[in-house]
Amino acid sequence: MSTTIQHLLDLCKKMTYPMVKQRASRVEHPKELSSDVATDAQRGTSILLWTAMLFVGILLGFYLLPRLYYILPNDMARVKNIFEAIHHGESPLPEIVVLGNSVVMNGIDGRQMNSILPGNPPVWNLSGPGQNLLESGLILDEIDFPVRAVVLGILPGLLTEPQVNIPQNKLIAYKIYGYQPSTETLAAFSRIVDKDTENLLHQSWWRTVIQSRWIVRSFIDNGLRSALRSDLTLERAQSDLFFPVAYTEKISSAAQKSLMERLHVKRGQMDGYLSIENQQLLEYYWAQLNDQDIEFYVLVLPEHPNQIQLTHADYYKNLEQDLDQLDQEKMGFHVINLYDLLQEDDFIDHVHTYETGAIKLTEALVNKLLESEAIQ
Amino acid sequence: MLFSSVTFWVFFTILLTLIGIFQQTRSRKILLLIASYIFYMWWNPAFIILIVFSTIVDYFIGGAMARAQDRTRRKMLLISSIVTNLGLLALFKYADFFQDNLLFGLKLLGYSPSWTDLNIILPVGISFYTFQTMSYTIDIYRKELQATRSPLDFALFVSFFPQLVAGPIVRAVDFLPQLNSDIRLNFTSSAFFLILRGLAKKVLIADSLAPFSDNVFTTTGEWPSIVIWIAAICFYIQIYCDFSGYSDMAIGIAKVLGFELPLNFDRPYFAGDPSTFWRKWHISLSTWLRDYLYIPLGGNRHGDFNTQRNLMLTMLFGGLWHGASWNFVLWGLIHGLLLITHRIYQLAMERANLGHWRTHSVYKIVAVIVFQFFIVLSWIPFRIPDSTGMLSALKKFLIFDFNFELGSIGLGKLSFFSTILIIFAFLGMHLLSHFIGGLDTRLAKSPVWVNCLTCIAFGFLLLLFWPTTETPFIYFQF
Numbered sequence: 001m002s003t004t005i006q007h008l009l010d011l012c013k014k015m016t017y018p019m020v021k022q023r024a025s026r027v028e029h030p031k032e033l034s035s036d037v038a039t040d041a042q043r044g045t046s047i048l049l050w051t052a053m054l055f056v057g058i059l060l061g062f063y064l065l066p067r068l069y070y071i072l073p074n075d076m077a078r079v080k081n082i083f084e085a086i087h088h089g090e091s092p093l094p095e096i097v098v099l100g101n102s103v104v105m106n107g108i109d110g111r112q113m114n115s116i117l118p119g120n121p122p123v124w125n126l127s128g129p130g131q132n133l134l135e136s137g138l139i140l141d142e143i144d145f146p147v148r149a150v151v152l153g154i155l156p157g158l159l160t161e162p163q164v165n166i167p168q169n170k171l172i173a174y175k176i177y178g179y180q181p182s183t184e185t186l187a188a189f190s191r192i193v194d195k196d197t198e199n200l201l202h203q204s205w206w207r208t209v210i211q212s213r214w215i216v217r218s219f220i221d222n223g224l225r226s227a228l229r230s231d232l233t234l235e236r237a238q239s240d241l242f243f244p245v246a247y248t249e250k251i252s253s254a255a256q257k258s259l260m261e262r263l264h265v266k267r268g269q270m271d272g273y274l275s276i277e278n279q280q281l282l283e284y285y286w287a288q289l290n291d292q293d294i295e296f297y298v299l300v301l302p303e304h305p306n307q308i309q310l311t312h313a314d315y316y317k318n319l320e321q322d323l324d325q326l327d328q329e330k331m332g333f334h335v336i337n338l339y340d341l342l343q344e345d346d347f348i349d350h351v352h353t354y355e356t357g358a359i360k361l362t363e364a365l366v367n368k369l370l371e372s373e374a375i376q
Numbered sequence: 377m378l379f380s381s382v383t384f385w386v387f388f389t390i391l392l393t394l395i396g397i398f399q400q401t402r403s404r405k406i407l408l409l410i411a412s413y414i415f416y417m418w419w420n421p422a423f424i425i426l427i428v429f430s431t432i433v434d435y436f437i438g439g440a441m442a443r444a445q446d447r448t449r450r451k452m453l454l455i456s457s458i459v460t461n462l463g464l465l466a467l468f469k470y471a472d473f474f475q476d477n478l479l480f481g482l483k484l485l486g487y488s489p490s491w492t493d494l495n496i497i498l499p500v501g502i503s504f505y506t507f508q509t510m511s512y513t514i515d516i517y518r519k520e521l522q523a524t525r526s527p528l529d530f531a532l533f534v535s536f537f538p539q540l541v542a543g544p545i546v547r548a549v550d551f552l553p554q555l556n557s558d559i560r561l562n563f564t565s566s567a568f569f570l571i572l573r574g575l576a577k578k579v580l581i582a583d584s585l586a587p588f589s590d591n592v593f594t595t596t597g598e599w600p601s602i603v604i605w606i607a608a609i610c611f612y613i614q615i616y617c618d619f620s621g622y623s624d625m626a627i628g629i630a631k632v633l634g635f636e637l638p639l640n641f642d643r644p645y646f647a648g649d650p651s652t653f654w655r656k657w658h659i660s661l662s663t664w665l666r667d668y669l670y671i672p673l674g675g676n677r678h679g680d681f682n683t684q685r686n687l688m689l690t691m692l693f694g695g696l697w698h699g700a701s702w703n704f705v706l707w708g709l710i711h712g713l714l715l716i717t718h719r720i721y722q723l724a725m726e727r728a729n730l731g732h733w734r735t736h737s738v739y740k741i742v743a744v745i746v747f748q749f750f751i752v753l754s755w756i757p758f759r760i761p762d763s764t765g766m767l768s769a770l771k772k773f774l775i776f777d778f779n780f781e782l783g784s785i786g787l788g789k790l791s792f793f794s795t796i797l798i799i800f801a802f803l804g805m806h807l808l809s810h811f812i813g814g815l816d817t818r819l820a821k822s823p824v825w826v827n828c829l830t831c832i833a834f835g836f837l838l839l840l841f842w843p844t845t846e847t848p849f850i851y852f853q854f
Contacts (some may be wrong), residue, residue, distance in 0.1 A: 046824070047563040054572075055826045057835020065840070170846065216840045217584075217794045224793035255781055262598055 025202065032172055063210050069176045072219035073226070076127045076173035077238045083177050085124070085241055086142050093145045095121035096369075099136040102129045102246050103301050107353040107361045108153065110242035115367045126338045127153065133281045134164045134193065140285060141185050149295040152285070155351075156300055156319055156339050157267075157307075162275045165193055171200045172212045188284040192277045243356075251349045259350040261354030264307045272315030274322035282326060286333045297334045297369070298323060302341040302361060304350055317339075336368040377418040378623045378846070380578050387415070388629065394632070395561060404559040405528050408633065412537035415595050416501070419541075423499040426464060431534045433460050435527055436507040442523035443515050450517055452578065457513035461506045462656040469503065471496050473700030501541035503697055505534055507664055512548040514668055521549045529555040538626040539581045542619070544660035551635070558685050559636045565827070567631035569816035572834060574624030582618035583847045585610045585765055588795040591723050596769040598777035602786070604772040611759050616645060618847075619658070620671070624816075645751070646810055648743030649722075650714040653751065661697070665690050683720065688712035698758070703766060707758040799806060 070080065096117075098108050104127035113123040126139055166174075181189070181201055190198050202209075226234045237246035252257075258362055274282075282298060289296045300323070303311075316339055323335040341364055346357030353361055377384045395404050417424050426682045430645045437457045466474075472495065498547035512533070524530050533551050564639060592599055592607035599607070623640035630637045640660050646655035654662045670690040676683040688709075695708020725731055733739050756773060760766040782792075805815075812818065819827055 044563045046565060047568050049824070050568055050827060050831045052566070053831035054835040058834040058839045060832065061836045061837075061839030210839070211844055213840050213842060214844050217791055220794040220797060221791050222798075228793075252781060267760075319656075324606075 013144070014186070038210070061213075062206075062209060065212050065215065066176050068169075068219070069212070070171065072215065072232075073222050073238075074173075074215050074218040075129070075222055076170065076177075076215075076218070077171075078244070079173055080177050081239045081241075082126050082128070082139060083142060083179070084128075086139075088143070089241075092122045093147075095148045096123040097143065097147050097149075098123065098125045098127060098151045098153065099131065099139060100127040100299070100301070101126070101131045101155070101158075103122065103155060103352055104131075104153035104299075105129065105237060105244045105246050106348065107301065107358045108151075108365060109358055109362045112243075112359070112362045113366055116363070116371070120122050121148065125243060127240065127244065129237070129246065130170070131163060132158060133278055134197075135166050135170065135174075135191070137185065137189070137281065137285060138179055138181070140168075141182055142179060146292070147294055149297060149369070150289055151297040151299050151336075151369075152284075153188065153299040153301050156272075156303060156316065157265075159173035159274055159278050159300070159319060159323075160315075161272055162277060162279050163194065164275075164281065165197050168196065168211070168344055169201060169214045169218075171197065172208055175200075175205075175208045175214070176212050182286070185284075188280075192280055207232065243358075246346050247352050249348070250354060256349060260304070260306050263350055264304065264310055267311040267315050272312070272318035274319060279322070279326070282333075283330075286326075286330050290330070290332050293332075295332050295334065295372075297336055297372070299365060300335070300337040300339050302338050302346075302353070302357070304347050305342075307352070308340055334372050336372075338364050338368075377415055379622065379629070380575060380583075381846070383418075389413075392561065395559075398551065401558050402528070405532055405555065408537075408559070409528065409532050409535065412532070412535040412540060415468050415537035416535065416540060419500050420497070423497075425834065426468070426499055426502065427505060427535050430461065430464065430505065430509050430529075431527075431531045433457065434513055434534070435524075435530045437767050438513055438516050438523040439525075441513065441780070454513055454517040456727070458510060461510045464732075465502060465506050468496055468499055470696075470700045470833065477526060504545055505540060505662075507545050508548070509534055511545075511668065512665065515547070515549055521552075522554050524548075524555075526555070536635070538630040538632070538635075539637055542626070544623055544626065544638050545664050546637055546660070547664075552640060554645055562631055562634045564631065564820070566816065566820040567628045569819045570628035571625050572831075573814065573816040574621040574626075574628060575838070576834070577617035577621030579621075579843070580841050581798060582614045582621060583843045584798050584841060585614045585617075585795060586847045587843070587845075588790050588792070589614060589759070591790050593765065593769065596760065596765045596772070599772070600770045600782075601775075601777040602780060602782070604769050605776075606796070606799075608752050608756055608769075608773060609799060611755050613799060615755060615758075616641070617802070643806070645748060645806060646744060648740055648747050650711065650718045650747070653747070654711075654715075665694050665697075669693060680719075680723075684716045687715045687719070691715060702763075703757045703760050703761045707754055710750070710754045710757070714747075714754075815842070 004350065008343040016210045024238075045095075045282075069076070096113065098110065100111075104125065108125055108127070110123035110125040114120050117123070128135070129138075133152070133154060140150065179298060186201060189201060193201075222234070234246075237244045284298045300319070308316075320337055323337070326333055327335045342353065342360060346354055346360060348357075377387060391407065394407050398404055398407060402449050406415065413424055413427075416427060434457055437453050437460075441450050441453045475491070475493070479489070482489060501676055512521070512530075516523050524533075529552060532555065533548055534547070536546070536551070589607045589610040592603055593611070594640075596604065620641035627637045627639070638660055640658060642656040642659065644653050644656035647656050670686055673686040673689060675686060689712075691712035692705060692708045695704045695706070695711070698704045698707070723734070734743075753770075753773060757766050757771050758767055809815065819830055823828075
């Protein structure tokens with residue numbers, strides 16, 4: 001040990017001098033290596049020092065990573081804003097909460113709902129990009145104040161998908177922002193999600209932090225994308241709690257055509273059944289909300305006419321039947337089916353609504369809420 | 377066990393500790409052999425039998441060849457070694473390929489035989505160690521190398537773990553003499569920084585670019601030309617950083633263990649013509665092919681036509697060495713054509729007394745840009761085995777569609793902007809290395825405080841930019 005310390009001291013003395021001669025030849029005989037200026041012990045000590053410094057850098061990164069989530073703009077900043085609003089938000093707290101993916105972000109205006117609904121209840125649109133049924137459950141888990149109703153918007157195609165999962169990066173961000181799954185949620189999710197997602201839900205803090213490193217690339221991508229694309233209103237999409245519109249400008253007809261060709265799929269008659277996983281999730285959410293006397297609305301979101309055209313008519317009928325069955329069986333469970341509400345002009349691209357579409361969708365939703373008599 | 381995995385570094389630390397405990401050279405050789413076998417068996421224990429088999433066969437053939445005086449007997453022994461080694465390679469690497477093509481041929485002729493797919497698993501690194509053992513027997517046959525008497529030394533030469541699965545392909549003539557001296561651990565700063573350089577290339581560049589090129593090249597039909605170009609440049613950088621990163625780490629790790637491995641890459645992307653490129657890219661393979669295939673075929677000794685034929689055969693074989701698939705043959709064909717065209721062009725230049733132009737700096741820069749365009753192009757068939765996808769990508773690469781509408785095609789999901797940034801970072805650093813030399817050698821000469829800060833920064837960057845999904849080294853599949 002004392003020799004090592006001595007060598008470290010020697011190293012400090014030589015701080016400004018080169019340690020080892022550069023080796024010129026490419027293939028050398030090992031015996032020649034003894035001609036290096038430093039002795040074996042000195043070289044060993046310097047390697048130990050470099051390795052230690054490497055670990056210092058890694059530890060520094062480990063310390064900074066969770067903090068970067070609060071400093072750097074990133075794809076998941078909306079989750080941070082939603083959690084802050086839920087836990088430290090100023091009054092008035094919402095009476096109605098709307099959840100769902102970017103179609104809900106672009107399509108449902110909380111302020112418009114607030115102004116139309118009797119008694120003007122505050123409405124928060126807590127949807128987020130790519131927020132699926134499972135992810136909506138994480139936000140529901142965090143809501144710790146009384147609400148009257150929860151509206152969960154989802155596209156027909158996602159309701160029929162068999163496997164539901166949350167992308168790893170998203171789940172990590174939720175955990176970094178403080179999400180702790182309740183025991184009930186863990187038990188319910190473990191029956192539905194795949195092994196990777198289940199492991200992620202259970203994994204330790206330090207593993208989560210190590211895996212949270214994607215945030216840096218997300219920051220770079222996000223920053224440059226915001227700088228280069230004026231049509232993306234990222235600030236609003238991340239922080240607005242009422243109408244977090246992400247897309248504001250209609251895309252060109254060529255891009256629209258290409259997107260439709262790529263992403264609109266043919267659906268047969270037999271594809272249109274509510275998947276077991278989604279049914280289990282909906283039932284679990286309903287049970288949780290029903291315990292607290294909260295009305296639960298499943299909003300089937302409007303699809304682009306081109307997608308409807310590619311879909312067998314029975315697809316929607318089958319899906320409607322499955323959802324109606326839940327509606328009839330469960331008190332406080334309501335289905336609002338608006339899959340064919342909008343025209344082609346009401347869309348900004350292949351899936352998201354334009355301003356006109358958003359007004360129509362919000363109005364239709366309000367009318368359905370009023371029809372249901374649960375919200376008066 | 378990947379060099380970029382925590383498992384490997386735990387394994388390597390244990391090995392260094394054990395080598396530190398056991399001082400005798402023989403004990404250290406045994407330790408290295410055991411470690412090499414464990415390293416290989418980590419992937420699939422069963423296939424160690426192949427390495428042991430290859431070792432035993434070539435050890436005895438080498439010994440018998442050294443003792444044999446009769447030229448015919450020596451030739452027979454050499455043939456048996458080549459047949460055994462290439463036989464193993466043919467069985468494990470090319471049998472499925474032959475089967476598929478045979479069935480396709482029979483189908484064209486109207487026959488549809490019932491056949492059970494062979495589905496043979498490709499043992500990792502088989503192409504590398506097979507070439508190493510073949511070089512041993514060929515060198516003994518040529519009397520350029522003495523057969524080793526020590527089975528331990530020979531077994532260690534065949535299975536030495538730093539270069540076992542992805543090269544560099546080490547020749548017995550370079551490696552065996554190193555076993556005659558004491559094995560001494562060699563903790564030099566240059567080895568340390570070489571390993572770090574390799575790790576940075578692999579993790580911070582290659583693995584960070586991989587998702588973009590993987591995504592684009594699996595759905596080539598969906599993207600405009602500009603995206604195909606970016607993906608091709610991504611793969612151009614990815615394959616270089618992946619493979620040369622592995623080589624850097626292999627050379628650095630071997631250096632720590634007291635061994636010197638040959639240089640495998642020498643900034644090939646600054647090459648302005650195909651022959652320079654092949655002197656800088658995968659040097660251990662290109663020199664192997666030159667010494668054991670191109671020159672025995674006649675090299676450039678029998679006129680223009682034969683030289684060109686030999687060049688093409690060598691490159692086709694080199695392509696096939698990478699994998700049993702037509703896309704690799706096509707890649708070899710492109711490189712063969714480049715070499716032939718360059719040779720013809722060179723001769724024409726000399727005949728026209730324009731040879732001196734080649735020394736002009738403008739000519740050199742233009743030559744690098746033009747030639748590297750073809751290298752980027754050649755990586756497309758290398759990367760995309762599916763013929764439809766490959767042709768679509770090649771078409772879009774060559775016939776530019778001038779569609780720059782990238783706003784709503786889903787590039788945001790592919791980390792497009794950070795990918796572009798990494799491309800520029802690589803190009804900048806690569807260009808810098810051309811003028812100031814490798815960063816590792818500069819760091820090895822730097823003051824301690826500079827190295828400390830570099831290591832802290834590197835550790836920090838590693839944690840922040842290490843991709844969350846593990847990408848195996850591309851050359852493991854060969």
